[in-house]
Amino acid sequence: MLKAYAGQWCLITGASSGIGAEFARQLAVRGMHCVLAARREDRLRALAQELGAAHGTRCEIVSADLSQPRAGRELLAEVSQRGIAVELLVNNAGFGMVSSLDETDVARALELIQVNVAGLTELTLLAAKEMAHRGHGGIINIGSIVSFQPVGYMAVYAASKAYVLHFSEALWAELRAHGVTVTTLCPGTTRTEFFDQSGVPGWAERNRGQDVTSVVRTGLKAFDSGRHYVVSGWTNYLVSLAVRLATRATVVKSSMSVFRPRRP
Ligand SMILES: NC(=O)c1ccc[n+]([C@@H]2O[C@H](COP(=O)([O-])OP(=O)(O)OC[C@H]3O[C@@H](n4cnc5c(N)ncnc54)[C@H](OP(=O)(O)O)[C@@H]3O)[C@@H](O)[C@H]2O)c1
DSSP states (O other), X not given: OOSOSTTOEEEEETTTSHHHHHHHHHHHHTTOEEEEEESOHXXXXXXXXXXHHHHOOOEEEEEOOTTSTTHHHHHHHHHHHTTXXXXXXXXXOOOOOOOOGGGOOHHHHHHXXXXXXXXXXXXXXXXXXXXXXXXXXEEEEEOOGGGGSOOTTOHHHHHHHHHHHHHHHHHHHHHGGGTEEEEEXXXXXXXXXXXXXXXXXXXHHHTTOBOHHHHHHHHHHHHHTTOSEEESSHHHHHHHHHTTTSOHHHHHHHHHHHHOOOOO
C-alpha cells in the first residue's frame, strides 16, 4: 500500500515509450515525482520536460541498460544516491521475440531473459525488501496475456511473462502483511513499439490493439484495490480464463496459428 501518490517518488523502467511512458503521465497527474529509466535518454529527457511543464512534478532520468547483469542493483543505487526513496516501482521494461526455431537468435533470447526476468527480479526483490522494512510501498510488474499459456513461435517471451506472473503473485501474498502491494498488470495486444521490436511490425495495428491509456488506467485501478493481478480488457480476460478449460496440448497447438511464419 502506498503512503500517498502526491509528493512521493515512483521509478518506472522502460519509460522511453509505450506503456512505461503512459505510466509516467498518469502517475504525474496524481502528483507523483518520477524517476524515468531506459536506454534512450533523449526520449526520457523530452518526457521529463513534458511532465514538469504539465504538472509541476519533479523528474529524474537515469540511463539504464537492463540487459546487463546487475543493472537493476546499479539503477537502485543511483536512485538512492540522489536521495530518493522509491514508493512505487513499475517494472515495465521488456521486449518480445517472435521467430521460428530456425531463425531464433539465441543471444537475443538470453538478453530477453535478462531484461524480462532477471532484471525485473533483481529490482523487485531489492525494492521490496526496503518497502517491507518501511512498512509501505508498491510494485507494479508488467506481465501479459501470454502469462497464462505457452505460445508457439513466441516461446521464450511467453515463458518469461509466465515467470513474471507467478513470481509477482507469490510476493503479493508474502508482502501483504508488510504493507506492500505487488500487482501484475497483464495487457493483451497494445499499440506501442513492442511488435516492431519483436519482429512482427504492424501487428498491434492489424489486430485492433488496445491503447496505452486504458491499459495503464486498468493497472492503476487494480493496484489501488490491492489486487494481485489484472488482465486489461474483457476479451483478454475471457481468453485468460478459457485456456484453463482446454487441455494444455490443445492450448499450445492452437497458439501456433497466431505467429506462424508466412512462407513466401
Ligand atoms: N504492447 C503489447 O502488446 C504488450 C502486451 C503485453 C505486455 N507488454 C509488455 O509491456 C511492457 C512495455 O512494452 P511496450 O508495449 O510499451 O513496448 P515498447 O514501446 O517497445 O517499450 C518497451 C520499453 O522497454 C525498454 N527496454 C527494452 N529493452 C531494454 C533494456 N535492455 N534496458 C532498459 N530498458 C529497455 C524500452 O526502452 P529503451 O529502448 O529506450 O531502452 C522501452 O521504453 C513490456 O514488458 C512488454 O513485454 C506489451
